[in-house]
Amino acid sequence: MSYPHHSSEMGTHPEIAEMRERLERAASGKAVIIEGLIMLAGIYAAISPWVMHFSGAEPNLTVNNLIVGLTIGLIGVGLAMIPERMLRLAWLAIPLGIWLVISPWVVTTGHGARAGIIWSNCVVGAVTILLGLAAMGLTIGVANRTRR
Template identity: 35%
Template sequence: MVRPVSDLEGHPDVVELRARYDQVAETPTARITDGALVLAGLYLTVSPWVVGFPPFEANLSVNNFICGVAVAFLAAGFAVAYGRTHNLTWVTLVIGLWTIFAPLIIQRGFVTTGAIANNIVVGLIIIALGIIAMRPGLLARKR
């Protein structure tokens, strides 16, 4: 007998697994990581104005704004409902990598040193925090 997908939401194994994910995500390390990831996303959002990107880097400014908002929302989701959002932690790694290479790809080499340095540092921070954010999911699976 095949169960409809809606029945799986109430399946004891799924409920138990989500409870385990949420329990592991309540650790101080996970909370600090999620908070730092929200802050990194918010900084990436405003970084073009903090660093002072020139007008010819408008496309990079829009890119940083969109990527920053995405990281902040993902991290907020991890903090609030890790049991339902843990499968998206890899997206922060992709956004972090994109943030590092975006100045060279979007601006095609016509980019200021400040923009490159800003994106490399913020991208590396997002990648590091994204890897740490994956840890609760891996710990919950091992139990």
């Protein structure tokens, strides 16, 4: 009795095709969660100046958070709407998250930001960094699956 050892024959086996489909469905479910969380992190970063009551002393930080938050939110929307094109841009969430963490010290000139503002930016920045890494992990997984 001879068993086939050729890899292309194994790749066409019905059980492997079914298993591959289940893995892709599971990965897409994770992607939906990550995309949604990236979008929510961006929305929070954009509205945080009003949620955390940034005073008039931090107008630069208000504008900074609004722009960076909208950018992160648009990345999340793009990942949800056209993932095949946006997955390669998922890494942009990481430097934007890093910027959110350091911006209270960089953007405020001469005076420091209040502790609540710093904590808000650090938490949403850290969450954005982690979500960006998770999105990159999905990107690498999708790239590896398409090569096979």
